[in-house]
Amino acid sequence: MDAETFLFWVLLATCLMHWLTVFLLVRRVRSTEKPLVWNLLGAAVGLLSIQKTYGVSIQYLELNPPPLNFVSTGLGFAVAGLLLGGIVRLSPFLFLLQRNKELLAVIEERNVIILHFHERIARALQKIQIAMEVGRPTNCIIEQVAEMSEMHQMFLEDLKAGVLLGNRFEVALKTLVEDLSREASFPIMVHVDSSCEDHMSHEQGAELLRIVREAVRNSVQYSHAKKGQVSAKMTATDTVIEVADNGKGFEVDLVRAQGHGLGNMVNRAKKIGARLKIHSQPSKGTSVFIEVPLNESPSDDSHSESTLHSSSNATQNVHVG
Numbered sequence: 001m002d003a004e005t006f007l008f009w010v011l012l013a014t015c016l017m018h019w020l021t022v023f024l025l026v027r028r029v030r031s032t033e034k035p036l037v038w039n040l041l042g043a044a045v046g047l048l049s050i051q052k053t054y055g056v057s058i059q060y061l062e063l064n065p066p067p068l069n070f071v072s073t074g075l076g077f078a079v080a081g082l083l084l085g086g087i088v089r090l091s092p093f094l095f096l097l098q099r100n101k102e103l104l105a106v107i108e109e110r111n112v113i114i115l116h117f118h119e120r121i122a123r124a125l126q127k128i129q130i131a132m133e134v135g136r137p138t139n140c141i142i143e144q145v146a147e148m149s150e151m152h153q154m155f156l157e158d159l160k161a162g163v164l165l166g167n168r169f170e171v172a173l174k175t176l177v178e179d180l181s182r183e184a185s186f187p188i189m190v191h192v193d194s195s196c197e198d199h200m201s202h203e204q205g206a207e208l209l210r211i212v213r214e215a216v217r218n219s220v221q222y223s224h225a226k227k228g229q230v231s232a233k234m235t236a237t238d239t240v241i242e243v244a245d246n247g248k249g250f251e252v253d254l255v256r257a258q259g260h261g262l263g264n265m266v267n268r269a270k271k272i273g274a275r276l277k278i279h280s281q282p283s284k285g286t287s288v289f290i291e292v293p294l295n296e297s298p299s300d301d302s303h304s305e306s307t308l309h310s311s312s313n314a315t316q317n318v319h320v321g
Contacts, residue, residue: 007068008059010077015056017080018049021087028091045083052076105171112166117155124148163209169197170232176209177216177230184220186245188228196232196239199294204272208241208290211265211276215243215288223247223286237294238275244287249280 025042059065128144158164162179165172170192181188197205212230219228225247232241262278269276269290280286 003070004068007070007073008056010073011052011059011068012056014073014077014080015049015052017077017084018045018052021045021080021084022049024084024087024091028087028094048079052080102171102174105168106175109166109168109171109175110164113164116166120151121148124151158206163206163213165202165205165209167197169200169205169208170194172205172209173212173230173232176213180213180216180220183217184228186226186228188216188219188230191229191231191233193233195234199234199239200292201272204274204292207268207272208274208292211268211288211290212241212243214265219243219245219247219286222250225285238291239294241290241292242287244285246285249282249284249286251280251282 022042022045025038025045059068124144124147128141128148131141131144155164162176163172173192174190177188177190200208216228216230219225223245225245228243228245230241230243232239234240265288266276272292274293275289275291277289277291278286279289
């Protein structure tokens with residue numbers, strides 16, 4: 001290999017390293033607190049990439065290309081290596097910053113939940129105190145104490161299950177899936193449209209978290225998948241939650257007969273007026289869809305029936321609604 005050919009391959013490697021740096025910049029740093037800074041850096045590296053690509057094209061297409069200079073080609077390669085190495089080393093730090101931001105949101109959400117619970121307990125105790133002061137019958141006071149005890153028990157169960165919901169459904173959903181993914185042998189990605197929480201009641205959000213928990217636990221325990229995904233998005237008429245994996249799938253009729261929490265998911269969907277659809281085919285994975293209408297009351301009688309049928313491609317579906 002002569003010197004000119006060697007320099008050409010160095011120039012080509014420089015070009016590829018620049019484009020890889022641009023790819024990492026776009027993928028990793030656009031979600032940071034200072035996107036303008038990273039956009040400017042990405043634009044600068046992008047111009048370098050275009051310049052090097054132009055230089056490679058001249059050497060490859062021209063019949064009599066200008067000779068390559070060893071110093072400029074070597075410096076270009078060194079700059080590309082430094083940029084790429086810097087971005088690779090910086091990416092975990094940027095991810096850590098984003099993760100810290102998410103954890104702060106979780107802590108803030110938990111504080112809101114605890115504050116609301118304390119307020120409910122305080123109101124319940126105040127009602128009991130007033131009842132005792134005015135001489136209400138003992139059985140009335142006992143009923144109020146039992147109601148407070150039930151409220152406390154429900155809070156503890158939700159806390160243990162990881163389905164506590166404060167003011168932000170997005171934070172609660174991501175936290176729930178992250179907790180459940182610790183039990184999984186495969187990664188579970190989460191994508192949430194932040195506008196979803198603007199179109200659902202607190203009751204709907206709480207029940208959706210319980211349905212998602214049941215669906216993800218089934219996927220973790222039975223699917224033998226390599227990857228999973230939980231997403232929440234808006235359509236023109238519904239809020240749609242999807243829990244999907246690429247596992248072994250199942251026959252819905254058989255699983256429904258055996259349990260696996262499918263009945264609980266159906267009942268919870270009915271409670272908030274949602275439609276539950278389960279698409280599964282052996283060796284083709286499973287997708288659970290929960291569709292919550294935007295303009296319908298959760299108590300709408302039109303969602304009181306459940307039907308089970310098969311599609312023409314042998315995918316099994318469960319529909320609630």
